[in-house]
Amino acid sequence: MTTGPTTARPRTPAPRTPGGAAAPVPTGRAGRRSGRWRGWPLTFLLAAVAGLSVGPFYWLLVAATHKDSEIFSWPPSLLPGGSLGDNLDRLQAKIGVGRVLLNSLLVAGLQTVGALIVALLAGYAFAKFRFPGRSLFFVLLLSTLVVPEQVMLVPLFKMMRSFGLLDSYQAIVLPGLCVPFAIFLMRQALAGMPDELLDAARVDGAGEFRVLWSVVVPVMRPVLAALSIFLFLGAWNQFVWPLIALRSPEMHTLPVALATLHGVESSTDYGAILAGTALSTVPMMVLFLVLQRQFISGLLAGATKG
Numbered sequence: 001m002t003t004g005p006t007t008a009r010p011r012t013p014a015p016r017t018p019g020g021a022a023a024p025v026p027t028g029r030a031g032r033r034s035g036r037w038r039g040w041p042l043t044f045l046l047a048a049v050a051g052l053s054v055g056p057f058y059w060l061l062v063a064a065t066h067k068d069s070e071i072f073s074w075p076p077s078l079l080p081g082g083s084l085g086d087n088l089d090r091l092q093a094k095i096g097v098g099r100v101l102l103n104s105l106l107v108a109g110l111q112t113v114g115a116l117i118v119a120l121l122a123g124y125a126f127a128k129f130r131f132p133g134r135s136l137f138f139v140l141l142l143s144t145l146v147v148p149e150q151v152m153l154v155p156l157f158k159m160m161r162s163f164g165l166l167d168s169y170q171a172i173v174l175p176g177l178c179v180p181f182a183i184f185l186m187r188q189a190l191a192g193m194p195d196e197l198l199d200a201a202r203v204d205g206a207g208e209f210r211v212l213w214s215v216v217v218p219v220m221r222p223v224l225a226a227l228s229i230f231l232f233l234g235a236w237n238q239f240v241w242p243l244i245a246l247r248s249p250e251m252h253t254l255p256v257a258l259a260t261l262h263g264v265e266s267s268t269d270y271g272a273i274l275a276g277t278a279l280s281t282v283p284m285m286v287l288f289l290v291l292q293r294q295f296i297s298g299l300l301a302g303a304t305k306g
Helices: 028-038 040-063 084-095 097-128 134-146 149-163 169-176 180-191 195-203 208-219 221-237 240-245 254-259 270-280 282-300
Strands: none
Touching (some): 040 270, 084 097, 097 134, 097 169, 097 180, 097 221, 097 254, 097 270, 097 282, 134 180, 149 240, 169 240, 180 221, 195 208, 208 221, 221 282, 254 270, 270 282
16 A cells, blocks of 8 residues: 655744844744733733723722711722612602612613514514605605714704603603614614525515514524623613603603702712612613623624624
């Protein structure tokens, strides 16, 4: 049994000094030590950036456990105190934190689910259907992204007043159902979906809604998860429109209720405010922890195509 001639691999030329002599290559323990230290500057830089990002959030959590007199002390305390229960009690007595937290969860949840449904349907129509004026409607939709939100406050207020929806959940949820950025994101994601998958489902006798639910939604699950986090964050943190549309304290969301704690005639209760602010971060962290895998997959979906 004969074998063919083996070809020698080309050798990598050894590094040389400016004089032409071969430069010494560190081996053994010295080489491992130099490789280990090579990545430390980047590690220190990333650690510094992480500290700048996490530092204010850590101080918020720590300050929520202190009294007002301890919050502004110098040097600031970096260890938790024992006044978290008192701060939460005052927060409950002043704004009814349980009620406003439920209002925020209800409004943000309904607005997120509704905006996801509208974005999915509109994005599917723009990406997979051919109809007259499709490009024109899509350009008009994108043009609304450059319109400041503050410009729409007065027309929106008059509209809700004419419908009799002021001081209600509908006044907060309905304007947030159509999010142009969400529709644009879904349209771009669905445009890259092969039409053969949809045609195969139609050949099997599935209707458009069955195709949407059984084919499109499973494929778009990472994008929907990432989009849901952004939509929930925007709905949870909205302040100006709920402040205008909601009049009774029982309907206030958490950001609006916390703003009422800034005293004009009386002193500001910073301990209660910081405790409420720390409490407001819990739903977002829980949502991100639940959807983090899908969120990362959705952000990397465009980078892995090719």
